[in-house]
Amino acid sequence: EYRRLGIASLLLDTLMNYLKSETDCKAIYLHVLWSNTVAIRFYEKRNFQRRIYLPKYYTIKGQFHDGYCYVLYMNDGQPPFTFKYPFFKLTYLNLFKLFSILVLVILIYLSIRMK
Numbered sequence: 001e002y003r004r005l006g007i008a009s010l011l012l013d014t015l016m017n018y019l020k021s022e023t024d025c026k027a028i029y030l031h032v033l034w035s036n037t038v039a040i041r042f043y044e045k046r047n048f049q050r051r052i053y054l055p056k057y058y059t060i061k062g063q064f065h066d067g068y069c070y071v072l073y074m075n076d077g078q079p080p081f082t083f084k085y086p087f088f089k090l091t092y093l094n095l096f097k098l099f100s101i102l103v104l105v106i107l108i109y110l111s112i113r114m115k
Contacts, residue, residue: 012046019074026077033058034066048072051079 019025031054032039044050048070057067073079 008042016046016072016074024075026073026075028072028074030070031057031067032070034068040068040070043070046072 016028019028028048029051030043030048032043034053049072050068051071052069054067054069056064058065071079
């Protein structure tokens with residue numbers, strides 16, 4: 001009954017304007033259920049960007065559901081540097097590769113140091 005009246009737009013736009021002008025806030029993060037296309041369109045219309053896929057993030061009536069993490073950078077905010085972003089999708093295989101590289105680097109370092 002209260003949908004499509006602009007209430008959520010007014011609230012979010014007011015919050016975003018306040019955070020941009022009155023604070024040093026660098027980012028707003030939010031989570032949304034993957035199937036909530038109305039909310040996803042709402043956030044994307046306000047320049048939120050999909051940041052992370054969240055498998056089995058929600059439990060609804062005993063069932064797992066996936067979600068997304070969205071972010072809006074402001075006041076010169078930028079994404080933090082991670083190996084995950086923007087280089088590759090984090091999977092178990094990529095974690096294994098990253099761990100293998102790390103072990104290899106440590107072994108090389110130790111072998112050089114022992115000489």
